[in-house]
């Protein structure tokens with residue numbers, strides 16, 4: 187009987203010890219942390235730290251292309267200051283062809299020579315050998331330089347009457363004739379749109395008008411190749427000038443210069459009405 191009591195007491199002690207051990211273990215051992223699930227509002231979901239700049243590359247800055255300046259003579263000889271059809275000693279001196287890309291001439295670098303004027307006589311048209319185009323508004327209207335350049339000649343000149351010739355940095359020359367008054371003198375630097383003369387009927391003219399010519403190396407060619415005379419705008423084509431003996435062939439092409447093959451000598455088109463060594467009508 188006594189033995190049974192001892193056994194029971196031992197069992198109780200063991201049970202208590204076991205319970206205490208379990209309790210102590212539970213308190214001291216670290217509780218494994220549950221994996222936390224972060225639930226955020228949709229708007230606060232952080233974006234991965236990835237640089238997306240490569241998806242939106244900066245647009246390269248394009249420098250506006252401008253018409254390149256030609257190597258022109260600015261100190262004129264006595265003949266350059268006295269005659270209209272005179273070649274530039276520098277222009278095309280070392281080359282057989284030259285390009286003028288009219289599309290590269292910026293808006294502010296061009297002006298229609300007689301604003302608001304109408305064509306009353308075309309180049310080489312109804313009147314044979316007409317070396318320019320006749321533009322009309324009214325008497326003593328302001329004539330402006332078509333492009334930037336240097337006045338090469340400004341004086342009375344036979345049938346031209348009072349005439350101004352401007353040599354431009356783009357390689358062309360322009361002629362303004364029958365003026366009642368010239369407003370510039372040789373050597374003057376003029377900008378596009380700058381007044382250079384007033385319309386008149388000096389020389390061989392039956393009415394007040396501007397006889398306007400476009401020349402390259404002293405040789406006139408059709409102003410329609412440079413200007414849209416009806417809309418009074420500049421054409422956006424590329425002009426190809428090719429030496430042909432003593433004259434220059436002029437061709438208008440739509441292609442950009444870098445799209446053309448290198449040999450421009452294949453162009454042999456001489457503008458209709460290109461007449462040499464004959465008396466030119468004004």
Ligand SMILES: [Zn+2]
Nearest residue numbers: 319320397468
């Ligand atoms: Zn004329």
